[in-house]
Amino acid sequence: xxxxxxxxxxxxxxxxxxNNVSFTLEKGRIMGFIGRNGAxxxxxxxxxxxxxxxxxxxIRFFGMDLLPHEDEIKQxxxxxxxxxxxxxxxxxxxxxxVTKTFYPNWDEAACRQWMEIFALDENKTPAQLSxxxxxxxxxxxxxxxxxxxxxxxxxTSGLDPVSREELxxxxxxxxxxxxxxxxxxxxxxxxxxxxxxxxxxxxxxxxASEPMTAFMERGAAEGRGDTLENIMVSYEKRSIHDFAxxxxx
Amino acid sequence: xxxxFHKEISLCTQAVTWGLLAAVLLTLIPGxxxxxxxxxxxxxxxxxxxxxxxxxxxxxxxxxPVRKRDVVRAKYVKVLLFEGIAFxxxxxxxxxxxxxxxxxxxxxxxxxxxxxxxxxACVLLVFTAFNVxxxxxxxxxxxxxxxxxxxxxxxxxxxxxxxEVLHHIPGLTFLNxxxxxxxxxxxxxxxxxxxxxxxxxxxSCKVSIKRFEKIDx
Numbered sequence: 001x002x003x004x005x006x007x008x009x010x011x012x013x014x015x016x017x018x019n020n021v022s023f024t025l026e027k028g029r030i031m032g033f034i035g036r037n038g039a040x041x042x043x044x045x046x047x048x049x050x051x052x053x054x055x056x057x058x059i060r061f062f063g064m065d066l067l068p069h070e071d072e073i074k075q076x077x078x079x080x081x082x083x084x085x086x087x088x089x090x091x092x093x094x095x096x097x098v099t100k101t102f103y104p105n106w107d108e109a110a111c112r113q114w115m116e117i118f119a120l121d122e123n124k125t126p127a128q129l130s131x132x133x134x135x136x137x138x139x140x141x142x143x144x145x146x147x148x149x150x151x152x153x154x155x156t157s158g159l160d161p162v163s164r165e166e167l168x169x170x171x172x173x174x175x176x177x178x179x180x181x182x183x184x185x186x187x188x189x190x191x192x193x194x195x196x197x198x199x200x201x202x203x204x205x206x207x208a209s210e211p212m213t214a215f216m217e218r219g220a221a222e223g224r225g226d227t228l229e230n231i232m233v234s235y236e237k238r239s240i241h242d243f244a245x246x247x248x249x
Numbered sequence: 250x251x252x253x254f255h256k257e258i259s260l261c262t263q264a265v266t267w268g269l270l271a272a273v274l275l276t277l278i279p280g281x282x283x284x285x286x287x288x289x290x291x292x293x294x295x296x297x298x299x300x301x302x303x304x305x306x307x308x309x310x311x312x313x314p315v316r317k318r319d320v321v322r323a324k325y326v327k328v329l330l331f332e333g334i335a336f337x338x339x340x341x342x343x344x345x346x347x348x349x350x351x352x353x354x355x356x357x358x359x360x361x362x363x364x365x366x367x368x369x370a371c372v373l374l375v376f377t378a379f380n381v382x383x384x385x386x387x388x389x390x391x392x393x394x395x396x397x398x399x400x401x402x403x404x405x406x407x408x409x410x411x412x413e414v415l416h417h418i419p420g421l422t423f424l425n426x427x428x429x430x431x432x433x434x435x436x437x438x439x440x441x442x443x444x445x446x447x448x449x450x451x452x453s454c455k456v457s458i459k460r461f462e463k464i465d466x
Contacts, residue, residue: 052466
């Protein structure tokens with residue numbers, strides 16, 4: 001069952017164009033959304049969530065169009081744009097107290113459980129948390145209303161190796177419980193540990209969207225390399241000599 | 250909507266916003282441009298909007314399972330709550346000045362604007378300017394607060410100046426009469442100001458909703 005279907009997504013900015021991005025995310029899978037800095041990952045995720053307005057394209061969650069069912073869809077998804085960066089001076093307890101009023105299916109026991117797993121202290125403020133702990137707080141808020149789909153924008157950026165490992169472990173744990181995850185990153189080693197599918201964009205264009213194994217096999221067959229990093233570098237790298245030839249240094 | 254309003258009060262409203270409601274007590278000070286108290290109430294509400302920006306409240310709000318238009322409405326309802334509280338207290342103080350303290354020396358010889366229904370009408374016009382120029386201006390971008398507040402500040406300064414000058418002009422001295430034969434006319438002016446306030450705020454809210462739906466956050 002398709003949890004998220006994105007087709008023909010376009011977004012035009014004066015200096016950047018997201019061009020015809022399409023992919024489908026099936027239930028219970030982890031999709032890594034990769035691309036170098038500025039490739040359009042955040043623009044795509046924000047368009048999917050109607051935070052920015054796409055110039056064209058269709059977005060469907062759980063078989064429903066986004067705009068007419070925005071409230072209902074947002075009840076069933078959780079978004080974390082990296083670390084929590086709202087209400088940094090308010091206590092976590094207060095943030096939870098307000099946030100939970102918006103979700104009829106808020107599970108206080110699950111919230112407590114995730115707070116304990118992530119070692120979050122409700123008497124602290126987000127400003128007092130490390131980057132990794134802020135990501136964990138964002139995940140706790142998303143998971144406490146039993147989000148069926150987590151959309152995470154570079155959740156592992158800025159985390160130390162241990163926190164990254166813990167977070168990736170949490171993704172696998174959630175996947176085993178039927179949660180679907182779409183997360184963007186440019187840290188390819190994270191994906192090799194947990195992703196089932198890869199959607200890869202470069203310069204606002206879709207390069208690939210397929211199962212991880214198929215992507216890796218194709219990359220190897222095309223002689224791009226045998227790791228995600230090598231394949232990505234092979235697609236993206238332009239030598240200084242190429243630039244020099246274009247701009248006449 | 251009620252949940253968003255609860256969020257507005259719990260997370261977005263700063264102590265200074267509540268504290269500056271006390272500025273309505275300036276209504277009791279003779280020899281002072283009492284309409285400035287209304288400006289200070291608006292300054293307190295402005296601080297909440299500034300805090301809203303610092304806290305990334307708009308992004309937090311649109312990610313909640315709510316309609317975008319309700320995010321705008323909740324902000325307007327919060328503004329109306331503070332304006333309503335300020336207006337009711339100001340009205341009570343005005344009635345006290347016009348009745349129990351009508352013969353107090355400093356008020357009888359007061360060269361500045363008296364607390365009258367005309368003053369209350371001016372209070373509503375300052376709030377109208379705030380709702381249209383500041384709140385409406387904020388929702389052009391949902392993050393810029395400086396320029397909209399500057400526009401409101403200029404408008405408020407002009408309103409205070411004009412309101413203070415008008416009652417010194419021959420033929421318009423009735424505007425400063427605390428009661429008597431001119432009370433009915435002043436009450437008509439108050440009703441007119443209330444209608445302008447309601448209509449302008451409603452239109453401002455509608456326009457803000459349309460703008461907010463189109464903004465890329």
